[in-house]
Amino acid sequence: xxxxxxxxEAKRLRSRSExxxxxxxxxxxxxxxxxxxxxxxxxxxxxxxxxxxISQHAHSEWVGMLPEGNWITRAPTLARKCxxxxxxxxEGGHALYLYAAAETLxxxxxxxxxxxxxxxxxxxxxxxxxxxxxxxxxxxxxxxxGAAIMNQIPLxxxxxxxxxxxxxxxxxxxxxxxRQGYDLMLALCRxxxxxxxxAQDALDRWWWPAVMMFGPPDESSPHTAQSKAWRIKxxxxxxxxxxxxDQSVPQADYLGLKVPDAALKWNEASGHYDFGTIPWxxxxxxxxxxxxxxxxxxxxxxxxxxxxxxxREAATAHAVKTAxxxxxxxxxxxxxxxxxx
Amino acid sequence: xxxxxxxxxxxRSQHGLAHKHVGSLxxxxxxxxxxxxxxxxxxxxxxxxxxxxxSTDILASSPDEKEALFSPSISKVYRHPTFFxxxxxxxxx
Ligand SMILES: [Fe+2]
Ligand SMILES: [Fe+2]
Numbered sequence: 001x002x003x004x005x006x007x008x009e010a011k012r013l014r015s016r017s018e019x020x021x022x023x024x025x026x027x028x029x030x031x032x033x034x035x036x037x038x039x040x041x042x043x044x045x046x047x048x049x050x051x052x053x054i055s056q057h058a059h060s061e062w063v064g065m066l067p068e069g070n071w072i073t074r075a076p077t078l079a080r081k082c083x084x085x086x087x088x089x090x091e092g093g094h095a096l097y098l099y100a101a102a103e104t105l106x107x108x109x110x111x112x113x114x115x116x117x118x119x120x121x122x123x124x125x126x127x128x129x130x131x132x133x134x135x136x137x138x139x140x141x142x143x144x145x146g147a148a149i150m151n152q153i154p155l156x157x158x159x160x161x162x163x164x165x166x167x168x169x170x171x172x173x174x175x176x177x178x179r180q181g182y183d184l185m186l187a188l189c190r191x192x193x194x195x196x197x198x199a200q201d202a203l204d205r206w207w208w209p210a211v212m213m214f215g216p217p218d219e220s221s222p223h224t225a226q227s228k229a230w231r232i233k234x235x236x237x238x239x240x241x242x243x244x245x246d247q248s249v250p251q252a253d254y255l256g257l258k259v260p261d262a263a264l265k266w267n268e269a270s271g272h273y274d275f276g277t278i279p280w281x282x283x284x285x286x287x288x289x290x291x292x293x294x295x296x297x298x299x300x301x302x303x304x305x306x307x308x309x310x311x312r313e314a315a316t317a318h319a320v321k322t323a324x325x326x327x328x329x330x331x332x333x334x335x336x337x338x339x340x341x
Numbered sequence: 342x343x344x345x346x347x348x349x350x351x352x353r354s355q356h357g358l359a360h361k362h363v364g365s366l367x368x369x370x371x372x373x374x375x376x377x378x379x380x381x382x383x384x385x386x387x388x389x390x391x392x393x394x395x396s397t398d399i400l401a402s403s404p405d406e407k408e409a410l411f412s413p414s415i416s417k418v419y420r421h422p423t424f425f426x427x428x429x430x431x432x433x434x
Contacts, residue, residue: 039404086384093381100365103347109367169364173385316344319369 002060002124002148004215004287006053006233008226009045030231035161038104046230051105053232054163055112058098059123062116063297065091067131068140076134083180084137090173097169101162117302125283126213128291135188135195135202141181143203143210143248149174150240150247151214159231182251189255196256203252204260210248211275212283214241245273347396348374350381352388360392368393 019027023043029036036042065088072088075081099109115121126144131137152174156167188199215221215237227233235243245264252259263276285291345367351360363382368374374393383391402410418424427434 037404039401041404090384093384096366096381097364103365166364315369315373319373322370322372 002064002151002213003053003056004122004124004213005221006049006056006223006227008049008223008230010223010226013225013229027229030159030229033157033231034159035164036159037161047105049227049230050160050163050232051102051107053227054098054102054105054160055107055115056122056124058095058102058112059116059121060127061091061095061098063123063127063301065095066297066300067127067129067293068137070131071134071137074134075137080184087141087177087180090177094170094173097166098163101160101166104162113305117298117305119289119298122287124213125286125291126209128286128293128297129205129209130293132205133198133202135185135198136206138181138184138188138199139202139206141177141179142185142251143181143206144213145174145177145181146248147210147213147240147244149178150244154234155232157231157234163232185255185257189257199255200257203257207260208279208282209286211241211245211278212280214238214244216280216283217278242272245275249273345369348378348393349396349399350374350378351392351394352378352382353390354387355389360390363387365396 016024016027022041026036026041026043026046036046068084068091069088072081072084075084099112102112103109112121116123126147131140149171152167152171156164156171158164158167185199185202188195218224218236218238221237224233224236228236249259249264261276263274265274267274286294289295346369347365348368348371349365350363352363353360366374366377366381368377371393375391378391378393382388414420
């Protein structure tokens with residue numbers, strides 16, 4: 001998902017009687033599905049966990065602009081270029097909504113960005129894979145944004161008000177992302193054999209990384225229970241993963257593409273698809289910084305930050321200058337007593 | 342950027358409703374805040390007017406006062422029209 005392996009500081013979920021009185025009151029509010037707002041009392045671990053989760057989500061949107069951004073200058077038509085530009089711009093917006101939500105918990109956006117640039121913050125494993133062909137843009141919209149929607153729709157009901165509200169805005173925009181991706185895949189699959197082959201190749205490379213976006217299996221996700229009790233995670237990794245696979249396989253069938261999993265099979269009894277072994281070694285390698293593009297992604301972000309420094313400085317200088325000028329004209333204007341309000 | 346103040350953004354949608362809080366952003370001054378608000382919060386025709394207000398200029402009621410401020414109104418059910426059952430035969434009330 002856009003957030004993976006979020007540490008809740010809890011090795012296990014404590015029972016009601018083990019909670020302090022303020023913690024019990026807080027839990028009762030959550031159980032009654034009340035929203036927690038920035039000024040409210042909250043356990044420090046809840047606050048810190050949310051900062052980790054929301055900032056990781058924000059970093060994912062922020063870094064997530066890069067794989068597709070790679071193709072903006074090489075989109076095959078002007079229409080596709082406009083669509084891709086709009087999509088990537090949305091992802092930048094998503095990052096900003098989320099950084100703002102994180103800031104309501106008392107952390108500065110600049111601090112979060114510094115942590116990302118220093119390599120101390122996580123973002124989704126999926127954005128450390130390269131976009132080798134134009135079909136990858138389609139596969140990302142269809143599968144990666146599709147997986148994101150699956151996770152983000154329940155988060156619209158999460159316990160923290162500013163996070164839930166950011167999710168509502170984001171979900172409204174994600175549907176466009178997924179559809180433009182599928183539309184791109186459709187165009188390739190209805191085109192020349194070489195185009196269809198390109199689409200198949202993209203699916204071959206993106207399928208497993210997309211399946212792994214949901215994070216490790218439930219039995220090795222020690223923080224899920226606490227996150228669920230706090231209502232900042234509403235479904236487990238495996239539940240969402242199964243839902244994603246069940247939804248995506250028929251979509252691949254319609255495209256006439258083959259999902260790269262020999263063990264994939266509809267299970268009449270369970271009403272779900274059975275699937276093969278997930279390459280978790282690869283997932284942990286990528287999360288720990290050793291995926292195909294980790295270094296490149298962070299270098300690009302740092303460069304963009306440094307490259308934009310003069311713009312931020314100029315904007316600050318301009319604001320200072322216009323404020324001073326306004327004070328001067330106020331002071332000398334006829335009828336003015338020279339006292340600024 | 343740390344020294345850029347935080348601005349709260351309010352947008353009035355097309356349909357004549359009041360300005361509604363949509364989120365916040367950082368900007369060095371009001372003019373830039375308006376421009377950024379346009380890019381961040383109105384990419385799909387969401388609005389016909391934007392207000393930006395420095396977050397520090399907003400005075401908010403404290404969550405601790407919630408009880409004192411809002412619970413007195415809960416008991417005053419007669420302030421709602423549904424408190425008064427009307428005979429079925431009587432129309433237009
Ligand atoms: Fe997004
Ligand atoms: Fe997206």
